[in-house]
Amino acid sequence: MGGRAIPLFRLTFLCLCSSFGILNSKRWRPRHLNFSAAVFPRGPKREGSIRAIALDMDGTLMSSHQTVSAKNVAAVEWARRNGKFIFIASGRTRTGAMNALGAYGELLKAQGGFPGVYCNGLLVYGQRSQVLFERALDTSAVAAVAEFCRARGLPFVGYSREEILCDELTAHLARMHNEYKEALPLAVGDVVEAAKEGRVINKMLIFDDPETIAAVRPALESLAPSLGGRVVQAVPDMIEVLPEGASKAEGIAALLKNVNIDPEDLMAVGDGENDIEMIQLAGVGVAVANAQPKLKAFAKFEVASNDEDGVAEAICRFAQVAESQLATVERDLATRLVPFCALSAAEGDVVSSEEDA
Numbered sequence: 311m312g313g314r315a316i317p318l319f320r321l322t323f324l325c326l327c328s329s330f331g332i333l334n335s336k337r338w339r340p341r342h343l344n345f346s347a348a349v350f351p352r353g354p355k356r357e358g359s360i361r362a363i364a365l366d367m368d369g370t371l372m373s374s375h376q377t378v379s380a381k382n383v384a385a386v387e388w389a390r391r392n393g394k395f396i397f398i399a400s401g402r403t404r405t406g407a408m409n410a411l412g413a414y415g416e417l418l419k420a421q422g423g424f425p426g427v428y429c430n431g432l433l434v435y436g437q438r439s440q441v442l443f444e445r446a447l448d449t450s451a452v453a454a455v456a457e458f459c460r461a462r463g464l465p466f467v468g469y470s471r472e473e474i475l476c477d478e479l480t481a482h483l484a485r486m487h488n489e490y491k492e493a494l495p496l497a498v499g500d501v502v503e504a505a506k507e508g509r510v511i512n513k514m515l516i517f518d519d520p521e522t523i524a525a526v527r528p529a530l531e532s533l534a535p536s537l538g539g540r541v542v543q544a545v546p547d548m549i550e551v552l553p554e555g556a557s558k559a560e561g562i563a564a565l566l567k568n569v570n571i572d573p574e575d576l577m578a579v580g581d582g583e584n585d586i587e588m589i590q591l592a593g594v595g596v597a598v599a600n601a602q603p604k605l606k607a608f609a610k611f612e613v614a615s616n617d618e619d620g621v622a623e624a625i626c627r628f629a630q631v632a633e634s635q636l637a638t639v640e641r642d643l644a645t646r647l648v649p650f651c652a653l654s655a656a657e658g659d660v661v662s663s664e665e666d667a
Contacts, residue, residue, distance in 0.1 A: 431561030
């Protein structure tokens with residue numbers, strides 16, 4: 311800190327954050343990309359004019375250590391308090407998203423939930439936690455993907471709304487909960503039989519080491535169209551099969567329609583290939599510095615990385631928020647989050663050290 315004294319409210323907030331995985335990270339430096347030749351070219355967006363904000367989680371809102379920085383949390387909360395329609399757009403379940411936000415997620419749940427686009431656009435919740443939109447795989451597609459995985463010894467799960475189903479819960483699959491803070495997979499004996507008996511399977515996900523995922527992707531991509539599906543990948547050790555044409559953008563469009571907001575007034579921030587469509591849809595498409603090159607090709611702006619408070623930089627820039635305003639929100643959260651720390655710890659959050667930030 312260069313010998314400077316830490317303000318008392320920030321010291322208090324840092325102490326609280328160490329108990330539930332929300333850590334203050336490096337100071338961010340505003341950076342800017344020139345406009346790219348996006349599929350939906352638009353003129354420059356006037357800073358401060360955005361009405362809605364869509365945030366990817368893994369690799370964007372969350373750091374590489376699966377924590378959320380204090381500055382990012384303060385920026386999200388500022389947007390909520392100041393009339394911006396801000397929401398999560400993630401491949402996670404809503405349960406997994408709230409778990410990953412730690413004590414702040416517990417606060418959001420206590421306040422009645424958080425609108426969002428989950429399961430990569432396949433399940434959309436409105437402002438009152440009502441389901442606005444849903445898509446699912448056909449049972450035949452579920453069976454074909456399961457057969458593909460079993461023949462190759464690949465660990466797989468089926469996302470069923472707020473639950474994640476597996477044949478048998480192994481230590482490897484439990485990592486989805488222990489490391490990624492997703493809902494703990496539920497062993498049902500046979501995912502395909504569960505689907506035949508009426509369980510909705512929104513998407514199938516394969517979870518293995520990055521080398522194996524890269525090796526099987528071409529074969530899976532060849533299979534998917536015949537099943538009425540498409541393949542997407544958000545992180546190196548997971549690959550997913552979604553219904554054909556499904557994307558975060560499809561879910562976001564349904565959510566924005568519900569609240570009468572034009573996509574032109576949306577800022578979307580992401581990092582992965584599964585964020586490309588929402589970056590194209592948004593009037594302001596923003597890539598964090600650690601984003602995949604294929605996403606950066608469509609983003610009009612670039613901000614700091616997920617480990618350098620890139621989300622806070624984007625919100626401050628395009629919603630015109632001053633550092634002093636974020637400091638006020640941090641000070642308030644330092645008090646308001648205290649009752650939720652124990653609840654967050656009970657969910658099994660990973661506790662990180664400040665050096666991880």
